[in-house]
Amino acid sequence: MIVVKAGGRVLETNMRNILDSVAKRRDGGVVFVHGGGDIVSKYEKMLGIEPKIVTSPSGIRSRLTDERELEVYNMVMAGKLGKEMSAYLNHRGVKAVSLSGVDSALIRATRKKRIVIVDERGRKRAIDGGYTGTISAVDTSIITNLTEMGYVIVVSPVALGDEGEMLNVDGDTAASAIASALKAEKLILLTDVEGVLLDGRLVESLTVGQAQQLLEQIGAGMNRKLMAAAKAVENGVVKAYICSGMGEDPLKRVEGGKATIITGL
Amino acid sequence: MPELECPVCGGRLQIPEDSLPGELFEHQDCGANLEYFQDEKGRPALKVAEEVAEDWGQ
Numbered sequence: 001m002i003v004v005k006a007g008g009r010v011l012e013t014n015m016r017n018i019l020d021s022v023a024k025r026r027d028g029g030v031v032f033v034h035g036g037g038d039i040v041s042k043y044e045k046m047l048g049i050e051p052k053i054v055t056s057p058s059g060i061r062s063r064l065t066d067e068r069e070l071e072v073y074n075m076v077m078a079g080k081l082g083k084e085m086s087a088y089l090n091h092r093g094v095k096a097v098s099l100s101g102v103d104s105a106l107i108r109a110t111r112k113k114r115i116v117i118v119d120e121r122g123r124k125r126a127i128d129g130g131y132t133g134t135i136s137a138v139d140t141s142i143i144t145n146l147t148e149m150g151y152v153i154v155v156s157p158v159a160l161g162d163e164g165e166m167l168n169v170d171g172d173t174a175a176s177a178i179a180s181a182l183k184a185e186k187l188i189l190l191t192d193v194e195g196v197l198l199d200g201r202l203v204e205s206l207t208v209g210q211a212q213q214l215l216e217q218i219g220a221g222m223n224r225k226l227m228a229a230a231k232a233v234e235n236g237v238v239k240a241y242i243c244s245g246m247g248e249d250p251l252k253r254v255e256g257g258k259a260t261i262i263t264g265l
Numbered sequence: 266m267p268e269l270e271c272p273v274c275g276g277r278l279q280i281p282e283d284s285l286p287g288e289l290f291e292h293q294d295c296g297a298n299l300e301y302f303q304d305e306k307g308r309p310a311l312k313v314a315e316e317v318a319e320d321w322g323q
Contacts, residue, residue: 114315116289124289126300126314 001029001147001182003237005175006190008036010245011081018190019085021251022152023094028185029147031178033155034085035171037063040076047072054117057124061220062132064115065168070131073168074100074158082156089152097151100158102166104142107174109133109159109167133159133167135174138181176228180235187232188254189225190245195260196226205261208233229262239263269311273297278311289314 002025006018011034022032040063041051049072052064065073082098089096101107112129119125146153155178157171172189179187196203196218206214211230215223222242229240243259244250253259266279274295280288288301290311300314 119285121283125285126287126289 001031001184002186002188003031003033003175003179003182003184004188004190004251005033005171006035006245007171007192008034008038008040009192010190010250011036012039014246014250015085016088017248018245018250019088020092021249023089023092023096024249025251026094026150026152029143031143031147031153031155031175031182031184032085033157033171033175033178034077034081035157036077036081037171039081040073043076044069044072054115054127055220057116057118058223059216059220060224062170063168064127065130065132067131070166070168073131074166078156078158082154085154089154095149095151096154097146098154098156099142100156100166101169101174102158102160105139105160106142106155107135107157107159107169107177108137108139109135109161109169111161111163111165111167131161131165131167133161133169135159135169135177138177140178140181143178143182170224170228172225172228176232176235176237176240179232179237179240183236184232185238186254187229187237187240188251188259189229189240189242190250191222191225191242192245193222194244194258195242196222202258203260204257205263206230208262208264211262226260226262233262233264267309269301269309271295271297271299272312273299280309280311284309 044051054064078100086096086098115129157174159167159169161167194202208230240262241254241259243253271292276294284301290299298314299311
């Protein structure tokens with residue numbers, strides 16, 4: 001079983017090639033988790049909502065999701081992107097199902113009522129957290145059943161909250177949690193750069209320990225991916241890869257070693 | 266710079282003039298993590314900061 005996640009930026013420019021690349025590798029079972037934060041922001045602006053992006057003390061950037069924004073988030077993620085991907089794959093003759101984390105309680109999360117941010121003055125502040133969640137459990141039964149039936153599974157990063165509410169969860173973290181629960185062979189995070197770059201050069205391999213030490217030296221966005229990759233390997237995923245989602249067959253990079261590979265040793 | 270009482274050790278703590286509700290401070294004397302707030306009469310005060318995690322949304 002492999003779990004692949006692609007961010008919104010590469011999906012906007014290369015969605016079809018990414019999905020074709022995923023579909024080619026469906027024999028042993030594949031789960032595809034999509035991002036799309038930038039696309040959510042675009043739709044928010046079209047609806048007159050200004051997206052609020054906040055930064056945590058450890059440099060993680062994320063969306064502050066209030067009730068109205070959550071509606072747009074769900075509409076775009078689960079309603080638009082997930083279904084567009086399912087439509088593309090099924091039209092190509094690839095049996096695919098689009099699920100969000102709330103379906104079959106695939107992803108459960110606990111809502112963060114308050115969060116800590118670093119504000120525009122560089123000072124730490126606790127603010128109302130809105131509708132983002134920390135993933136607490138993954139129920140893989142629906143994945144296992146559908147995979148056995150030959151389906152490619154597309155997952156939108158929306159989780160089921162403790163009070164039945166829908167929550168925004170990070171796509172990289174969702175992919176990592178699903179891969180961990182499945183004890184997947186590979187977790188592959190596709191992004192718009194070649195992998196983890198240090199002084200402009202690709203870091204080809206890292207152990208979990210090395211990855212954790214590197215977190216402070218790399219930029220916002222990539223630090224979250226590296227954290228998610230390291231966590232998955234720590235939880236039993238054999239190998240995690242961070243690589244570019246561009247080009248005709250992006251997953252070929254993993255086979256050719258053109259990626260940052262995170263291993264347990 | 267206002268000086269407020271630490272609710273943990275009773276010591277004094279100076280905070281910036283422009284502090285906003287929710288702002289977090291560590292009291293160097295006792296190590297307590299404190300949150301600035303205004304009480305029901307609008308007076309500035311400090312309370313022990315809740316354990317809150319970082320945001321992890323998309």
